[in-house]
Amino acid sequence: MDFFLDSADVETIENMYATGLVDGVTTNPSLIAKSGQNFFTVLKQISKTVKGPISAEVTATDSKNMIAEGKKLAKVSKNIVVKLPLTQEGLIACQHLTKLKIKTNVTLCFSSTQALIAARSGATYISPFVGRLDDINENGMELIREIKTIYTNYQFKTKILVASVRNIDHVRESALIGADVVTIPPKIFEMLYEHPLTEKGLMDFLNDWKKTKQKIL
Numbered sequence: 685m686d687f688f689l690d691s692a693d694v695e696t697i698e699n700m701y702a703t704g705l706v707d708g709v710t711t712n713p714s715l716i717a718k719s720g721q722n723f724f725t726v727l728k729q730i731s732k733t734v735k736g737p738i739s740a741e742v743t744a745t746d747s748k749n750m751i752a753e754g755k756k757l758a759k760v761s762k763n764i765v766v767k768l769p770l771t772q773e774g775l776i777a778c779q780h781l782t783k784l785k786i787k788t789n790v791t792l793c794f795s796s797t798q799a800l801i802a803a804r805s806g807a808t809y810i811s812p813f814v815g816r817l818d819d820i821n822e823n824g825m826e827l828i829r830e831i832k833t834i835y836t837n838y839q840f841k842t843k844i845l846v847a848s849v850r851n852i853d854h855v856r857e858s859a860l861i862g863a864d865v866v867t868i869p870p871k872i873f874e875m876l877y878e879h880p881l882t883e884k885g886l887m888d889f890l891n892d893w894k895k896t897k898q899k900i901l
């Protein structure tokens with residue numbers, strides 16, 4: 685399973701990319717607004733560091749302008765993936781950009797039938813938002829299971845990119861289900877390392893090592 689960072693904070697992305705565990709990045713208009721930076725500047729800076737897919741979202745709502753924006757975004761770097769909302773216009777734009785060999789990430793997916801029509805439209809990635817479903821008392825991970833079944837049934841090539849990740853369990857369950865990618869906010873990414881027994885075990889080893897008065901270097 686690939687790990688993407690769900691962030692538009694260039695410094696954070698650079699620091700976390702250095703771990704060797706980040707395969708790509710997803711951004712959205714809210715994350716760009718939070719960064720306080722120019723969209724194209726942010727994308728150019730991210731693409732200097734990140735060699736894997738970088739999702740950049742269109743803001744037009746009609747297919748003609750989505751296609752125009754998508755073409756412009758794709759020119760920023762060869763690893764830009766054009767993010768399109770899961771609307772009728774978004775899927776028309778998806779089909780068009782796919783024909784032009786521009787990669788797409790169909791976002792704001794909240795049902796398995798939406799995921800089905802996105803795959804039929806040739807999406808490179810589908811982004812189901814698990815956290816936002818949990819927020820309204822639905823089961824986000826159940827949606828991932830359904831999409832996995834449907835995509836396996838029909839051997840769709842569209843990759844399942846689990847989005848709106850709120851906790852470590854979302855990452856764990858994504859891996860158990862066999863999702864292709866999970867996009868993780870930086871604070872959750874850091875939690876992937878953490879376990880109280882790791883911390884305690886390390887303290888115990890280091891204390892015992894001190895008692896030996898030895899050095900490795």
Ligand code: E4P
Binds near residue numbers: 811815816
């Ligand atoms: C994914 O591509 C989206 O940018 C993101 O995961 C949305 O997450 P949120 O529901 O925490 O805003």
